[in-house]
Amino acid sequence: MDHTDLGKELMRKIAYRRTTGVLAAVGAVVLAATACGAQGEASDASTAAMAGASESVAAVSKSATGGVDEVRVEGAGGVEITMRGPIAARYASATSSEKQTLGPPLTGDRNAGTRDNGVVYQQFTGGVITARNDDPGTPAYITTGKIREAWNVVRDAQGIPSTLGSNGSAGPLGPVTSDEVERGAVRTTTFEHGSVAYDTASGAVTVTVQGKVVPTE
The missing domain is CATH 1.20.5 (Single alpha-helices involved in coiled-coils or other helix-helix interfaces)
Structure with a gap:
């Protein structure tokens, strides 16, 4: 090269x-x-x-003190439902699992309001939220499943199932005083005058009114 x-x-x-x-x-x-x-x-x-x-x-409105004042959520049939006071506060604090169990809120006067005894309530497709009254700060509780069914059985004053008695918060068990407490396989909810326990393993439901176990249904 x-x-x-x-x-x-x-x-x-x-x-x-x-x-x-x-x-x-x-x-x-x-x-x-x-x-x-x-x-x-x-x-x-x-x-x-x-x-x-x-x-x-x-969708959550808070009061001047920082508490939940109201909650707006889509109810059954796509209708917007507004919950207020203790009911709104409990729904806002509910876990994803609790909300899934409750399902959408139901519409109509029969499914939400105040009973004669002052108890406020909101029915859902899978449960109910109730509070002793609608005063700010009053605790509200979720009741579902077998426990709710037993609470809704019409009973006489002693808690015996009867067609002439009352049910729910107006019945012998009275208003709810706790959410479900789970110990092992047993879930228990307390009421003003008793309790309902549901054994998820055996399926047995135990209703206690004024310290005495009564027939479930």
Whole structure:
């Protein structure tokens, strides 16, 4: 190879290296731009998620003291239901599992309101939330399943099932005074005048009124 050919070969190598360097730089810029674009999309997604969370929170209205004043939620049939006072506070604090068990709230005057004894209530497709009264700060409780069924059995004053008695908070058990307490396989709810225990293993339901076990139904 003469000096002329050697010079040409050297020029080709230099040009190749410069071209490779430029392509690498362009690739780096493209990768950087792509990365920035991905971050932007992630940021937008986060913003959208935060906006969705804000919309959910907007369904809960708080009082001047910071407590839950009312909760708006879609009820059975797609009708918006507004819960207030102790009922709203208990629903707002319910776990995902509790809300799933309760299901959508039911509409109509028979499914929400105040009983003659002052107990306030909201019926759901799978349970009920009740409170002794609608005063702010009054605790409300969730009652579902077999325990609710036993509480709703019409009973006489001694707790014996009877067609001439009363049921629910107006019955011999009285208003609810606790949520379900689970110990092993047994779930128990207390009432002003007794308790109902449900053994999830055996399916047995035990109703106690004024300290005495009475027939379930």
